[in-house]
Amino acid sequence: MTRILPKTTPDNKTLSGVIIILSLVLLLSGCASSLQKARLHLARAQEREKSFRTEEAIAFYKKSLEEAEREVRKRPSARAYLLKGLAEVKLARWPEASRSFSQAAALGEEKAEGWAREVSLLGLAVSLEEQGLSGPAIRLYSILSERGKFSPVVRAALGRLIDSQLELLPAVAEKEQEKIITKSIGIVEKALESDPACGYYHYLLSQLFGHRGKYRESFEEAVMARELGLPGLEIHRDNDNQIVFCYRRLKDSLAGEAWTEFSRTYRLWINKWKWPDEETPDWKRR
Amino acid sequence: MDEKKLVAFLKQSRKILVDFFPSGSPALLPVIFSSLVWAVTRRAEVKKKILEVKVWLEPETLKNKPAEFVLDFFESRPELKAAYEEEIKNRDFRALRPAFRALYPVLGLMDPFLEKLFSFELKNGDYRRLVAGFRPRLEEALSEIQAAVLRKNFWKTVDQVCAEFLKLGWTLLTEDEVRQLLKKAMEKI
Numbered sequence: 316m317t318r319i320l321p322k323t324t325p326d327n328k329t330l331s332g333v334i335i336i337l338s339l340v341l342l343l344s345g346c347a348s349s350l351q352k353a354r355l356h357l358a359r360a361q362e363r364e365k366s367f368r369t370e371e372a373i374a375f376y377k378k379s380l381e382e383a384e385r386e387v388r389k390r391p392s393a394r395a396y397l398l399k400g401l402a403e404v405k406l407a408r409w410p411e412a413s414r415s416f417s418q419a420a421a422l423g424e425e426k427a428e429g430w431a432r433e434v435s436l437l438g439l440a441v442s443l444e445e446q447g448l449s450g451p452a453i454r455l456y457s458i459l460s461e462r463g464k465f466s467p468v469v470r471a472a473l474g475r476l477i478d479s480q481l482e483l484l485p486a487v488a489e490k491e492q493e494k495i496i497t498k499s500i501g502i503v504e505k506a507l508e509s510d511p512a513c514g515y516y517h518y519l520l521s522q523l524f525g526h527r528g529k530y531r532e533s534f535e536e537a538v539m540a541r542e543l544g545l546p547g548l549e550i551h552r553d554n555d556n557q558i559v560f561c562y563r564r565l566k567d568s569l570a571g572e573a574w575t576e577f578s579r580t581y582r583l584w585i586n587k588w589k590w591p592d593e594e595t596p597d598w599k600r601r
Numbered sequence: 602m603d604e605k606k607l608v609a610f611l612k613q614s615r616k617i618l619v620d621f622f623p624s625g626s627p628a629l630l631p632v633i634f635s636s637l638v639w640a641v642t643r644r645a646e647v648k649k650k651i652l653e654v655k656v657w658l659e660p661e662t663l664k665n666k667p668a669e670f671v672l673d674f675f676e677s678r679p680e681l682k683a684a685y686e687e688e689i690k691n692r693d694f695r696a697l698r699p700a701f702r703a704l705y706p707v708l709g710l711m712d713p714f715l716e717k718l719f720s721f722e723l724k725n726g727d728y729r730r731l732v733a734g735f736r737p738r739l740e741e742a743l744s745e746i747q748a749a750v751l752r753k754n755f756w757k758t759v760d761q762v763c764a765e766f767l768k769l770g771w772t773l774l775t776e777d778e779v780r781q782l783l784k785k786a787m788e789k790i
Contacts, residue, residue, distance in 0.1 A: 474663070477663065478663050478664055478665055481663065481665035482664075482665050484665065485668075485694065485698070519663070522663045522666075525666075525667055525669075525670060526667045528667075528669070547662070549662045549706075549710050549712070550662045552709075552710045552711070553662050553663070553709075553710060556709055556710075557670075560669075560670055560673055563673060563677070564669070564673075594677075598711070599711065599777070
């Protein structure tokens with residue numbers, strides 16, 4: 316025999332209330348957790364970035380982005396878009412980042428407006444350069460690298476500015492080449508004054524000293540870059556190749572005490588990096 | 602590592618991923634090869650690395666190297682020194698620089714995607730052919746990857762393939778050892 320329950324009893328009311336409250340709590344905690352997770356992953360990424368654990372940092376930026384995207388889908392807010400944009404910037408997804416910052420600004424996040432502008436200007440400069448309009452692109456890179464406030468944009472713009480300057484070298488006379496390199500070194504050194512622990516700036520400086528034939532200085536800057544950490548695998552490898560290149564050039568040019576002193580220093584570093592020999596970085600190990 | 606097991610695994614991977622690409626796509630095997638190399642060396646990085654294939658062509662690494670660096674790149678590799686003997690002798694940078702732009706990412710930076718994409722030319726030491734076909738072949742492969750990426754479950758499938766690959770046990774091998782074993786096994790699929 317089936318026991319028929321009355322439609323409403325005090326127990327049922329309580330139960331319904333508890334279920335509603337629980338559902339609300341679960342719903343709200345679900346909504347909040349994506350934002351919290353995005354923040355947490357972003358903080359972890361930044362912490363790893365500061366200690367030069369680039370790979371782990373990137374993995375956390377990706378996790379942060381996934382959570383921020385989830386949050387934006389569920390409950391769009393200025394904070395969620397800002398977090399999304401920050402993660403996108405770190406993953407070099409410029410157009411997406413610009414859109415996210417614009418959304419954040421539209422929803423009341425003041426600083427996002429300036430970031431959105433800088434990110435979109437960088438995107439514009441890249442696209443101008445791709446379409447062969449290198450003049451305006453260089454001007455934009457120059458403005459962003461000098462006056463930009465958002466460090467990821469400033470670094471990317473500076474790298475592109477230096478590369479575009481170096482591109483001019485083969486077509487100009489030696490005196491003009493020297494001028495361009497000196498000017499470029501000045502630009503990077505100025506950037507280093509405000510961000511001396513940026514491995515990427517040391518990498519740029521190492522490359523510029525290489526252009527000038529100053530191999531000892533180039534080697535020292537490349538070592539600094541390696542020790543401080545570089546933003547990508549290709550740059551890391553390119554920097555290692557620069558170290559080997561400097562070693563070969565110095566081997567040809569130094570003699571006596573100078574060579575003994577350099578080769579002793581060089582061996583200390585490559586032992587630290589676990590290179591099998593002077594001309595083989597660890598990732599080229601056979 | 603049992604070679605038969607590896608060959609069977611690669612055949613299975615190709616079967617799983619082939620539907621994401623057009624028939625006869627030049628991008629399929631480079632995607633598998635580079636995903637597996639990156640899965641071993643940088644576990645969390647597969648997706649980023651595949652999308653980053655064009656990184657060398659776009660941001661942050663400086664493309665413009667001094668003439669001495671370019672020359673050193675050719676002279677320090679016997680195979681290139683032989684292939685570009687005349688240009689090196691004459692310091693013909695009009696020919697050496699464009700060749701460097703194509704060869705440096707493959708041989709200097711050892712990009713596994715490019716290494717597999719141009720495996721035929723590399724195996725035959727046909728560097729001039731690699732240089733001539735670099736831009737169009739890469740653009741074709743990248744556009745096919747962009748299309749594959751948009752399809753549902755592509756990343757999930759790549760991740761599954763990588764996870765299965767890691768289960769085969771690669772932790773004690775260096776990147777170069779993994780490359781060599783994969784290259785050998787890929788010739789048999």
